[in-house]
Amino acid sequence: MKRLIGLLILLMVVTGCSPSPVPINYGEESCDYCKMIIMQPKYGTELLTRKGKIYTFDSVECLVAFYLKEEVPHAEIHSLWVPDFDSPAVEFLDATTAVYLRSENLRSPMGLHLTAFRDVPQVKAAQQQYGGGMFAWNEVVELVKKEWQP
Numbered sequence: 001m002k003r004l005i006g007l008l009i010l011l012m013v014v015t016g017c018s019p020s021p022v023p024i025n026y027g028e029e030s031c032d033y034c035k036m037i038i039m040q041p042k043y044g045t046e047l048l049t050r051k052g053k054i055y056t057f058d059s060v061e062c063l064v065a066f067y068l069k070e071e072v073p074h075a076e077i078h079s080l081w082v083p084d085f086d087s088p089a090v091e092f093l094d095a096t097t098a099v100y101l102r103s104e105n106l107r108s109p110m111g112l113h114l115t116a117f118r119d120v121p122q123v124k125a126a127q128q129q130y131g132g133g134m135f136a137w138n139e140v141v142e143l144v145k146k147e148w149q150p
Helices: 002-016 060-068 120-130 137-148
Strands: 045-049 054-057 077-083 092-094 099-102 114-117 133-135
Touching (some): 045 060, 054 060, 060 077, 060 114, 060 137, 099 120, 099 137, 114 120, 120 133, 133 137
Antiparallel strands (some): 077 092, 099 114, 099 133
């Protein structure tokens, strides 16, 4: 019984210390990639390290460019976070499982026009209104590498 209690306490400590995204101070924080002030909640993103350091970005493309340059070695990355287009001030999504819409009718701060959504049905609904193409994380990484990374 003591062993079980000890394991439960250890589990709570480990999960309680796990890095998680924090609200971005829009209009105050600057992008760790391009150094511009982060202004739009629908596009502000975060990279969290295993040690708990948080890097903030003003767009998906800045997050991906930073990731590609390995400013933080991939082995040290805990997670990547993007805002849910439908509730940006409320919820961050795991960037690697989010689904992206690229549409010139949804202009992102850095011009590649990538917007994150929770799932495929959300993207399809947004496509009805904004047009554009659907992308998975690995496709977004390739797109940034090919078309945008300065």
